[in-house]
Amino acid sequence: MKFTTITKWELKETLKSRKFLTIFILQISVLFLMLFVFNAFITNIESQEGISITPSLSGFASLSVDDEGRLFSKYINPELITVTHASFDDSMKNLNSGKTMAVVLVPADSLDKIRNIDTIEVKLYLDQADPKRSVVRDEVNNTAKILAITLSNSWIDSLTPQNSTPAVVTEENTGESLPMQIVTKVMLAILLFLPLFLFGNMIIDSVVGEKERKTGEILMAMPINSSDIIIGKSMAVVGVIALQVAIWMGILLITGFEIPNPLLVYLLVIITAVPVIGVTVIIAAYSKNYKEAGIGLTFGYVAIVGILMIPPLIYITNKSLISNISPLTMVIRLFSGDVIPAWHFLIPLGFVIMVSAITYWISIKLFQRDDVVFGPRPGLIRLILEFGGLKRRGG
């Protein structure tokens, strides 16, 4: 049980470090900021206007229109083209001086022509030097088409008079829409799992640092097993994660987010930290230096995010039992108010225990090998073959 000594001292020295505390507080602050963005997002999505995720093209092009009856100009898309009304002469002056990209001239007798079902001849003057002229041309052509269709419909309606008052339909919303459910349940669950990925550098520093600072030599001369060293260091990081997740959940609860069964959710997040750290320790135990560990960590975390995220997506689409292997699925189900049979929790628990056992076993085996710690380090393929019993060490 020497690992508890290592955990205790690692935690003690980490929490005493000003550098660590600054990073810890910064992380909480960033998470807190994300909460604001998340809140703003939900507020917008719940508003009548909704939110647009496409960038605004407002003011992309300009058009000067001589249209006394405002017959044409009211159908032009104002979000794309800025319309100014002016006499034809003034409009042409604007075009020549570059103040506008195009001029549209709608004949003054256009209303009479409509009444007589005559063709209206709308003229478009374009600045050929402007690369955006095609956008204006398309928009004017579209507007002409819309105008024609509207006038035709209005003429047809006038020939067959009928009650055209539309029926009034009142919409009463119950429950949350699917997009809202995804936002509130899934996003909130993801936010809770975020701290698991913020402390990879800590375990890297703890394990790779032993090699780089050569303190590992002394540690390996201690009457303790490699397993004590690996588990002791890992548990210290799990402890720090547990602290941050607790603070983070506290903030979420205080700011009004609903977390059903918070203790169970907390435990699910923390047990997930164990294999996540296990994967990180493998990377750290094998890496020669921080640089290598950093690269390995990027790949490792992409894989972990995939393993955590894909099962919930499967669950959302077909609610299959296997999708429960990810603790994230269980948290999302808890947030959704699902009635979850107790044995369903054994699925993620079993998965977490299995992955933890494998990752820590590999890490300990790696740390026991003097060639991995002191060099010359064997290649990855050779190591895999040796672990698989397909090659003998040194053979």
Added chain:
Amino acid sequence: MVDKIKYPQYKFETILSRNQRRHLEVDDNLMIEIESLSKSFGKIKALDNLNLDIKKGELLGIIGPNGAGKTTAIRITCCILKPDSGDVLVDGMSIHQEQIKIKSMIGYLPEEPNLYERFKARDLLSYFAELYGVPKGEIDSRIEELLELVNMSHRAEDRINTFSKGLRQRVGIARALVHDPQILIFDEPTMGLDPATAHNIREFIRELKGDKTIILCTHYMDEADSLCDRVAILNQGRIMDMGTPQDLKSKIRGDLILNIKVENPCWDVVKGDVVKAIEGFSTVEDVELVDNQYTISLKSKNDIKDIINVFEGNILSVNTKEPTLEDVFINSFKQ
């Protein structure tokens, strides 16, 4: 007539494992037995069938050039590295079977003290005391005692990253002693230290001598000469020579070396006669002439006066010295 009943004859023989036989044969006076130890790093052979015994309470010096295998031998003894073949028995226990017990018997000070920079000196000693399993009630008093011993009580609350190399080495020694081990292994403990600090550390090792079994790896011959009971000269993973410093020095011909630097170049003409004349003295063991300096190995100083007379006053300088370990070291490499 009753037939003689023939009972099957069983020959009872105790089949002992290699290790058990070792235990029976073990010399109680031996603390460390290095047996046929080999270790390679890739294509480089660091240790090549190394054999070495260290007695209880002995201070054994290991000297050798860089890459001789000193650190590898030490790391294997401390169970940090695994040998390719061979074994090390520490107090009769094999490094292949009793790693934890062996580790708890050894206090190891590597070449670089490699301490945790962010720890305070006292906290660092506390941490290692706990890892070594020192009883909780004894940790504080033990640390106080050690800090005093290495003269670091005044810096106990300072962080390691504020210490000079000498101070770190002192904390390193305290760390190696924190569990009061039976064996101490020092790898270049005075390397890179100023003369005063190096002297202090040597004195400290001298104080520990006799009470503990000590292995001292060093590049400094005078250090090995003055501290060690026995010295092993290691090269290319093998022992080239071993013995007490006196024994090793006596292997160099003569108990006394007389160096005579001559002034007059005409002596070159008659040097053959001079060499012959010197070799005629009964106390002279060997004469060597390099440039204008004669190095004469003598059994005793009886003939020194007469030898000097041979040079008829054409002498620039005369000095005598006893052979040193450095001479032994250089001589073994010449051979």
